[in-house]
Amino acid sequence: MSRKKVFEFLEDLSKNNSKEWMDRNRSKYEEVKGILIETFDPILEELKEMDPRIIQPSARKSISRINNNLMFHPDRPTYKDHMGLGFGYGKGLADFYVHLGVNEQLIAGGLWHPSADKLKLLRQEIDYEGNRLDQILNASEFADSLILYEEDMLKGSPKGYSSGHPHIHLLRMKSLAAFRPISRKDFYSDSFSDLVIESYKAVVPLLDFINTAIQEA
DSSP states (O other): OOTHHHHHHHHHHHHTOSHHHHHHTHHHHHHHHHHHHHHHHHHHHHHHHHOTTOOOSSSGGGBOOSBOOTTTOTTSOSBOSEEEEEEESSTTSOEEEEEEESSOEEEEEEEOSOOHHHHHHHHHHHHHHHHHHHHHHHSHHHHTTOEEOOSSBOSSOOTTOOTTOTTHHHHTBSOEEEEEEOOHHHHHSTTHHHHHHHHHHHHHHHHHHHHHHHTTO
16 A cells, blocks of 8 residues: 555545544545554564563554643644554653644654653752763764654743753753654665664663653652
8 A cells, every 4th residue: 555645534534624534534644544554553563572562552542632621722634644553651751643634744742841840850869860861862872863842941040940050951841842843855765674663772761751750749
């Protein structure tokens, strides 16, 4: 099956974002999910051989819902303009994610907008082990392929931390995550699976750092 159909479907959905259109095109949606399953099942199998902590039993179980949550965000369209797959170790933990969208494609990993309690634990870990986190972020495997997400930060210092703290930049972050921009051509390529596996290897030390911190609760 052609992987191009994933973006063709998402583009059509973005232009016709309604339940009525989706109901008429449900078979196309199922076809696209089939393409993702065919693509990612072998990748997931390889990831789980490397890291048995990953809990998803299949790519089908890894695909995120395409419906937006209108209860909490009534201003959003009915459906997302992307499809995502998450691979991780359990609910609420830092995980690994592949995002295939109309306007953006990326591979990412980390903890996105954690609860206040988890963010507090994460900042404590940065306070105590900031040098270790720096080593993770500066390692060539990470720095050569991933970009730290730095757009969502406090303007000042978090409560209890001085502006002169040696790791204040990291302490100001509201999320701790990294991403690797990719292209549609990357997704179409025969080497796409290698790209995903390589990205996972690069980001897993960051996931381990985060999950060690937040599992202390």
